[in-house]
Amino acid sequence: MKTNLTDYKGAAKQAGPDVLLGLMRTMLLIRRFEEKIIEVYPVQDMKTPVHLYIGEEAIAAGVCAHLKKEDYLFTTHRSHGHCLAKGSSPEMLYAEFYGRSTGCSKGKGGSMHPVDPENGILGTTAIVGGGIPLAAGTALASKMKKDGKISVTFFGDGASEEGTFHESLNFASLKQLPVIFICENNSYATTSPIWQRQPHDNIAKRASGYNIPGITVDGNSVLEVYEAAGEAVQRARDGRGPTLIECRTYRWKGHVGPDCDHEKGCRPMEDLNKWKERCPVVMFRDFLINNSVITETQYNDMLAEIDREMDRSISAARESAMPEKEELLKDVYHITR
Amino acid sequence: MKTNLTDYKGAAKQAGPDVLLGLMRTMLLIRRFEEKIIEVYPVQDMKTPVHLYIGEEAIAAGVCAHLKKEDYLFTTHRSHGHCLAKGSSPEMLYAEFYGRSTGCSKGKGGSMHPVDPENGILGTTAIVGGGIPLAAGTALASKMKKDGKISVTFFGDGASEEGTFHESLNFASLKQLPVIFICENNSYATTSPIWQRQPHDNIAKRASGYNIPGITVDGNSVLEVYEAAGEAVQRARDGRGPTLIECRTYRWKGHVGPDCDHEKGCRPMEDLNKWKERCPVVMFRDFLINNSVITETQYNDMLAEIDREMDRSISAARESAMPEKEELLKDVYHITR
Amino acid sequence: MPWTKVYTDMSDVKDILAGEGLRALSYREALKEAQEQLLRSDDSVFLLGEGVDDPGGIFGSTLGLWNEFGKERVMDIAIAENGMTGVAIGAAMAGMKPVFVHMRMDFLPMCMDQIVNHAAKWNYMTGGKVNVPLVVRSIIGRGWGSAAQHSQALHGLFMHVPGLKIVMPSTPYDAKGLLMEAVNDGNPVMFIEHRWLYDYIGFVPEEAYTVPFGKGIVRRPGSDVTVVALSVMVYEAIKAAKTLEGLGMDIEVIDPRTLKPLDEELIIASVKKTGRLVIADVACKTGGAGAEIACRVAESAHGYLKAPVKRVNFPDTPTPCSPVLEEAYYPNAGTIVQAVKELIG
Amino acid sequence: MPWTKVYTDMSDVKDILAGEGLRALSYREALKEAQEQLLRSDDSVFLLGEGVDDPGGIFGSTLGLWNEFGKERVMDIAIAENGMTGVAIGAAMAGMKPVFVHMRMDFLPMCMDQIVNHAAKWNYMTGGKVNVPLVVRSIIGRGWGSAAQHSQALHGLFMHVPGLKIVMPSTPYDAKGLLMEAVNDGNPVMFIEHRWLYDYIGFVPEEAYTVPFGKGIVRRPGSDVTVVALSVMVYEAIKAAKTLEGLGMDIEVIDPRTLKPLDEELIIASVKKTGRLVIADVACKTGGAGAEIACRVAESAHGYLKAPVKRVNFPDTPTPCSPVLEEAYYPNAGTIVQAVKELIG
Ligand SMILES: Cc1ncc(C[n+]2csc(CCOP(=O)(O)OP(=O)(O)O)c2C)c(N)n1
Numbered sequence A, B: 001m002k003t004n005l006t007d008y009k010g011a012a013k014q015a016g017p018d019v020l021l022g023l024m025r026t027m028l029l030i031r032r033f034e035e036k037i038i039e040v041y042p043v044q045d046m047k048t049p050v051h052l053y054i055g056e057e058a059i060a061a062g063v064c065a066h067l068k069k070e071d072y073l074f075t076t077h078r079s080h081g082h083c084l085a086k087g088s089s090p091e092m093l094y095a096e097f098y099g100r101s102t103g104c105s106k107g108k109g110g111s112m113h114p115v116d117p118e119n120g121i122l123g124t125t126a127i128v129g130g131g132i133p134l135a136a137g138t139a140l141a142s143k144m145k146k147d148g149k150i151s152v153t154f155f156g157d158g159a160s161e162e163g164t165f166h167e168s169l170n171f172a173s174l175k176q177l178p179v180i181f182i183c184e185n186n187s188y189a190t191t192s193p194i195w196q197r198q199p200h201d202n203i204a205k206r207a208s209g210y211n212i213p214g215i216t217v218d219g220n221s222v223l224e225v226y227e228a229a230g231e232a233v234q235r236a237r238d239g240r241g242p243t244l245i246e247c248r249t250y251r252w253k254g255h256v257g258p259d260c261d262h263e264k265g266c267r268p269m270e271d272l273n274k275w276k277e278r279c280p281v282v283m284f285r286d287f288l289i290n291n292s293v294i295t296e297t298q299y300n301d302m303l304a305e306i307d308r309e310m311d312r313s314i315s316a317a318r319e320s321a322m323p324e325k326e327e328l329l330k331d332v333y334h335i336t337r
Numbered sequence C, D: 001m002p003w004t005k006v007y008t009d010m011s012d013v014k015d016i017l018a019g020e021g022l023r024a025l026s027y028r029e030a031l032k033e034a035q036e037q038l039l040r041s042d043d044s045v046f047l048l049g050e051g052v053d054d055p056g057g058i059f060g061s062t063l064g065l066w067n068e069f070g071k072e073r074v075m076d077i078a079i080a081e082n083g084m085t086g087v088a089i090g091a092a093m094a095g096m097k098p099v100f101v102h103m104r105m106d107f108l109p110m111c112m113d114q115i116v117n118h119a120a121k122w123n124y125m126t127g128g129k130v131n132v133p134l135v136v137r138s139i140i141g142r143g144w145g146s147a148a149q150h151s152q153a154l155h156g157l158f159m160h161v162p163g164l165k166i167v168m169p170s171t172p173y174d175a176k177g178l179l180m181e182a183v184n185d186g187n188p189v190m191f192i193e194h195r196w197l198y199d200y201i202g203f204v205p206e207e208a209y210t211v212p213f214g215k216g217i218v219r220r221p222g223s224d225v226t227v228v229a230l231s232v233m234v235y236e237a238i239k240a241a242k243t244l245e246g247l248g249m250d251i252e253v254i255d256p257r258t259l260k261p262l263d264e265e266l267i268i269a270s271v272k273k274t275g276r277l278v279i280a281d282v283a284c285k286t287g288g289a290g291a292e293i294a295c296r297v298a299e300s301a302h303g304y305l306k307a308p309v310k311r312v313n314f315p316d317t318p319t320p321c322s323p324v325l326e327e328a329y330y331p332n333a334g335t336i337v338q339a340v341k342e343l344i345g
């Protein structure tokens, strides 16, 4: 993270206060949305496996700031941040996690399968690597229909090991599809460190094999992500094909659930502490304050407003109705006529 | 193909007349073995889909000249050349193609699934890309057992598009396995040209993404293949990990069967003619004669001797017995005790 | 009715149809005509698969279509079944109607994840918000020593996957009508053809039409034994019925046409009438479609069976190469005759 | 016999066993002990899978094994199921005995090609020259809203694949004995565990032993109804039997232990005795293992059935997330009681 706004050359340079405050708000929204989950989870009535995004918020925020409502987005098991950044309603998501009929999937999908067509989210797969070709597919549809939409797929370092990663990049490059591959490299797949899975820790390097631009950015610096994504989005909109962006980051919580897996010996505590000092939210808040885009009070107001919204959303979600038992047998098939 | 033996720097330089004559003999053996099939195929009693290797012989010959009997080899649906180069008996192969009980798989596998454990061929898959991980697997076994064997897998340009290619190279590089990936790029997968399948015609370029050395050689020049394979084999034996070698070549016959698919409009006739002028067998014969490693007469004697052997093998194979009907239900499971 | 009739003897079927003033088309031509009409009438339809645009044209079933519709809509692709199925699914979610063509059904295990974990579950996981109108055409190969990896019929696997539909047309009429239905069904449909049916000829109207899913058909009415036959076995069953007629046994041949949904009523009603059931499938026995059909009968027609259920299948072995073993591997009309005799005799 | 007994109440099972001087182990510990003894006694055995060496240790079943055997033999791997299964198969052909561990059975469709087209067919395609001693451990998940992609039981798919063997241990004793058998069977074995069984406790000898394939077992003898129960449903069936006993119905509970090979004789004999059959499975109904079992009975025990066959399964839908829907989705002892009542009542 650079110290002065003026140090930025690309998209971040043109970004006015609205954009900057928007980025801040999105990151805070994601952070507080999930901290709320951590708060309620021990009650054990939110019965869905939650994969928390805390520590990685800058990526979803920086990328989605460039997307239009109608652009397509595919996320993974770690879905919350991307959906919120794309515009999904916190209440609808909470309701889904509570298995309520008011949830985005009527309670049928849970935290791993959010859907929100109005915001370009056509559904979510929790099969690692499964969403990468889906995004190439929506991008193909956009190219065929000439609807001007672009597609973005977020996935982890682990997903880059699946054959679908290879097959999708090859196809997207061949057809010069308007799709952006965002790899969130947090160095772990569940508790497997990347050095036990890949010969090097450089996923962007794979891109050249497909004639695709591949770049690595600091995933904890929202402006670096914002700049790189800006270029990639422009390339996609101009019909100049796909881009692979590797965002280096770190997951604070356990792979699944609200606990700290470091205490269970899954990952070195030093790493967590090191990364916490590079908290994407705090770094950007300080940056905005130093560059007097926002004041301490304004920031606190933003935070308070978000918290009120989260409180309202989660209790509204919790109070909404469970699905009828009859729902069990519905939606297995789409009924055309 | 260089004109003088002295122009070669690597393995080919040290190669004595035995090696050179061996390469010549292997190529001729493959060529004549398959031309024999073309001769008998119209009789329609060799009931197995044959994928002919004619035009690509230099690759199998150049690579296998470096392999020991016990080293592992995995081939594909286009299997004949690799098996012969590794030392498999022509008679046993012909018998298999005729569905005879004397065939390498007792007539159960046919041309797409040859097996010859004595020569390191543990079986063959005709699923495109299927054999690539199998070779990484035997290489893993060799590394675990420290048996000093290396593994080689031959596959086409089409196979490099399967996810297994990506997954296997990643694993082989991570574990520095003694395996060599030989991609026979003949620019076509059945009748699909590579430009309808890949963004560029440069498969070796994929290697760097895995920290694997990747090289491209003229697959019709047996000495170029021999040199490149020599280095890769040494690297594998030294425990310095895998290598990807892309061999540029061209298939003369149709994807399957003895016909010329060019006449059916599958591929441009000019291409065939261009490549025929670069016939690996003729080029190398002339090279050996010019470098006076062999005389015209010696060459003709070699050819005649091979033809006698092919005649003998194919009629012996054809005269051998069909399997008993009872064989149908046998070998579904291995019986330990 | 001409659109339900099956002709077992291809030698004179053209003349017969001509005599009746009916349009004769081969199964291959019927498939091609269906795709041609779909591509022409609906911009969201497109074909993808290895070689769909080549001079072979998937055994002729897509031959030359790219000339009229271009290589974007008749798309040759890389050999990457799982990824490309995901691409087709993504396109389908975005409103396209992809038809993915596999020259051999044996290649479907490569894309099992995208079919089973994605296409089949999507409508349900999204609470019905996003459906996947994907058709997967695959062809069951047979003969000439194609062996274990190029002769499989795997519809039995898909029977067990909620969210999928399974279609197995046996006649040119159904090939066209069911394919036109499949592309507009709005769900992932496994459309399973048999290589040996491609040259079969029958009546096929020129205009577009659909054959509904879940409606089986009685190919031959009979009173003594119900033979439920799939795909090419329909013809073997009819041949067997003719032989058995001579022996005084009256066989009812039922062609379910779609396995998922399955026309259970039709089968149950027939078994209640005949009291005997033979299931003739084109796949290995254990865990196949025949087991499900037999089980439905055991659940819903208890007490009506006068004899044990019989399955006519391939043995539970991979497909062998040798002609003598292939010969022993594949059941035919004779096998069905044998099975029926064991029930009645 | 202590090695065949199942305990449904875990609260006091340890004391009971202790009282009888028998060694008590959980299913989890039994699996771990089997792998530990195999790794120790046979250099060719190794484990691979995502997280086999991590602090979770596959729900504890491989916990800490890497400490003794090293990370080469307890190998964490990339997320690349199909390729890594191919790697395991290749290693198996070269004389190793890999045990591939999947934390969820849902991920198997990813490697369907290597399992179905390679491992299962290899011995046959090579005329018996090269076999594939591969064990694929996979765990059926359940509950806490795991939903459609993390709760599947897919043994029904593998039933249809010649060349595979399928094992579904329900007790700690069988978990250890069948796993030790599987690793030395010499064929590809789908070893299917249920997450809910991990804490179940039973008698497990310390020394190495094997439980043979193809030998089912009568968990409870009875005369009125045969309930063939798979995996965790064995316990539900025993509970149901206790309830039904009070209603004067005598239930025979059969645990096949291996689905492939299937102990058909045991099941047929039981049905011939009771005349009634209920199959309780942990998967969706259509096209599942239950259909095959029912069909075998329809083929071989015709005339003995006094009532229709009944299947107790999940409905034919993907797994829902919401607790109320999960509740409605999963069958239990009560469902079995209901099914039996419908047969006898
Ligand atoms: C095909 C498949 N294999 C395994 C899993 C189990 N699994 C769920 S998440 C995960 C780790 C994914 O790691 P990564 O892609 O880096 O994403 P992250 O969780 O780090 O964000 C694994 C192995 C799965 N869901 N799908």
Ligand SMILES: Cc1ncc(C[n+]2csc(CCOP(=O)(O)OP(=O)(O)O)c2C)c(N)n1
Pocket (backbone or CB within 6 Å): B077, B078, B126, B127, B128, B129, B155, B156, B157, B158, B159, B160, B184, B186, B188, B189, B190, B255, C050, C079, C081, C107, C110
């Ligand atoms: C998984 C799979 N998909 C499709 C096929 C059908 N098929 C057989 S060979 C072939 C082309 C292979 O091309 P390439 O790898 O370049 O090898 P070549 O035939 O050119 O030597 C295809 C598509 C197959 N056997 N397996």
Ligand SMILES: [Mg+2]
Pocket (backbone or CB within 6 Å): A156, A157, A158, A184, A185, A186, A187, A188, A189, A190
């Ligand atoms: Mg990760």
Ligand SMILES: [Mg+2]
Pocket (backbone or CB within 6 Å): B156, B157, B158, B184, B185, B186, B187, B188, B189, B190
């Ligand atoms: Mg090729």
